[in-house]
Amino acid sequence: DAFNNLSATLDEAWAKMKGVADLSPENIKAPLKDVRRALLEADVSLPVVRRFIKKVEERAPGVKVTKGVEPSQELVKLVADELCTLMGGVGADGINFREEGNGPTVILMAGLQGVGKTTACGKLALSLKKQNKTCLLVATDVYRPAAIDQLKKLGSDLNVPVYDEGANASPPSIAANGVAEAKKRGDIDVVIVDTAGRLNIDEALMNELIATKMSTQADETLLVVDAMTGQEAATLTKSFADAIDITGAILTKLDGDTRGGAALSVREVSGKPIKFTGVGEKMDALDPFYPERMTSRILGMGDVVSFVEKAQEAVKQADAEQMKEKIMKATFDFDDFLKNMDMMGDMGSMSQLMKMIPGANKLSDKDMQEAEKSFKIAKSLIMSMTPEERKYPDMLVASSTAESRRNRIVKGAGKTEEDLAELIVMFGGMRVKMQQMSAAMGSEAAKLGLQ
Numbered sequence: 001d002a003f004n005n006l007s008a009t010l011d012e013a014w015a016k017m018k019g020v021a022d023l024s025p026e027n028i029k030a031p032l033k034d035v036r037r038a039l040l041e042a043d044v045s046l047p048v049v050r051r052f053i054k055k056v057e058e059r060a061p062g063v064k065v066t067k068g069v070e071p072s073q074e075l076v077k078l079v080a081d082e083l084c085t086l087m088g089g090v091g092a093d094g095i096n097f098r099e100e101g102n103g104p105t106v107i108l109m110a111g112l113q114g115v116g117k118t119t120a121c122g123k124l125a126l127s128l129k130k131q132n133k134t135c136l137l138v139a140t141d142v143y144r145p146a147a148i149d150q151l152k153k154l155g156s157d158l159n160v161p162v163y164d165e166g167a168n169a170s171p172p173s174i175a176a177n178g179v180a181e182a183k184k185r186g187d188i189d190v191v192i193v194d195t196a197g198r199l200n201i202d203e204a205l206m207n208e209l210i211a212t213k214m215s216t217q218a219d220e221t222l223l224v225v226d227a228m229t230g231q232e233a234a235t236l237t238k239s240f241a242d243a244i245d246i247t248g249a250i251l252t253k254l255d256g257d258t259r260g261g262a263a264l265s266v267r268e269v270s271g272k273p274i275k276f277t278g279v280g281e282k283m284d285a286l287d288p289f290y291p292e293r294m295t296s297r298i299l300g301m302g303d304v305v306s307f308v309e310k311a312q313e314a315v316k317q318a319d320a321e322q323m324k325e326k327i328m329k330a331t332f333d334f335d336d337f338l339k340n341m342d343m344m345g346d347m348g349s350m351s352q353l354m355k356m357i358p359g360a361n362k363l364s365d366k367d368m369q370e371a372e373k374s375f376k377i378a379k380s381l382i383m384s385m386t387p388e389e390r391k392y393p394d395m396l397v398a399s400s401t402a403e404s405r406r407n408r409i410v411k412g413a414g415k416t417e418e419d420l421a422e423l424i425v426m427f428g429g430m431r432v433k434m435q436q437m438s439a440a441m442g443s444e445a446a447k448l449g450l451q
């Protein structure tokens with residue numbers, strides 16, 4: 001299958017470069033060609049593939065190859081990570097509900113005919129019902145004759161009320177009346193509007209959707225996209241996203257014969273999360289969207305990815321243990337600082353380290369980003385220090401040669417005096433923290449009778 005194919009070609013590409021140890025711009029050319037092909041075969045649209053490969057090309061040379069891992073495997077892992085990030089990262093985005101007391105949350109389901117929009121309305125109603133939310137379905141798809149009856153049937157099967165006005169009223173006004181009905185009833189948490197679809201995208205459709213959004217003051221506008229449409233999904237999503245400002249998407253028919261590349265396109269061109277996936281015709285065939293699963297589906301190299309993850313984890317674990325020992329002993333120099341920074345690059349291992357340290361504060365994402373920025377500068381500065389300077393940081397502040405040393409370092413790193421001053425302050429602060437932690441750990445250990 002496509003997976004073995006890609007894996008084999010990658011191996012081939014790398015076999016030609018036996019002996020290389022890193023991911024240099026030259027080294028990654030051949031394997032990235034295969035990755036590119038794999039993405040296209042998975043139905044990711046061409047412009048999206050191009051932008052994606054470019055991103056990977058930029059990041060690859062910065063990757064440190066983990067011990068025991070082939071550079072090609074490291075590249076696959078990088079590609080997988082980037083895919084995952086592009087599709088929204090860790091968790092699936094759920095529905096943004098309105099705050100209690102502000103009336104029912106209104107969700108519009110938009111999409112072309114046949115994509116599975118009406119089915120998705122039923123599925124979502126069932127899923128919300130399982131979360132103990134009461135729903136009202138509103139049938140406004142007046143252009144597909146069977147849609148209204150279909151929704152009424154789904155509603156009665158699911159025991160969820162359906163509001164409709166037949167096929168002769170205008171969709172925005174039916175939708176508004178539906179929301180008013182929900183408010184009047186007072187027992188409805190969520191109104192799901194099956195909007196009017198069309199065979200093709202046109203202005204009338206978009207205008208109607210905009211009018212429906214306004215008449216209902218919708219909280220969510222979810223675009224339903226058929227994964228089977230493959231490359232087309234990108235263009236289609238873009239048109240909808242540009243015209244009606246969607247808040248997310250539902251990718252349907254993923255149970256079919258598709259490698260799911262549409263997921264990447266949808267996210268990339270709209271910037272909006274895929275919130276759910278449809279994986280069958282039955283009402284319970286709605287899943288939250290899992291970027292990791294979709295990544296292995298698109299790339300088909302889950303084994304390689306998890307292998308590299310394990311190897312990286314093992315190395316990081318060892319580093320964290322070592323760092324902990326350093327902290328206990330309260331020796332801390334620029335080399336440790338550098339190591340610490342590399343570990344910071346991976347939030348997982350950083351928070352793991354933090355967990356081991358009693359009394360350590362949690363860092364927010366913003367803190368992390370800020371830290372990452374200054375760490376980059378710090379790293380290049382430390383890189384241009386001599387081994388002695390790294391080992392004995394005080395040489396840079398309290399010695400007769402301090403000033404000339406600092407000048408040399410700044411020049412070598414292409415940074416400013418201020419950058420170095422900032423680093424020294426940051427380092428000093430960290431060293432004090434480390435000493436405090438060490439003291440804290442000592443007393444913890446003493447309390448536990450370990451000392």
Ligand code: GDP
Pocket residue numbers: 111112113114115116117118119120144147197252253254255256277278279280281285
């Ligand atoms: P609408 O015109 O967008 O409202 O489309 P429908 O909801 O009527 O769905 C069109 C067809 O696709 C129906 O036969 C559905 O059963 C089918 N369908 C919808 N979602 C899925 C899905 O996730 N998987 C599969 N296999 N079929 C689906």
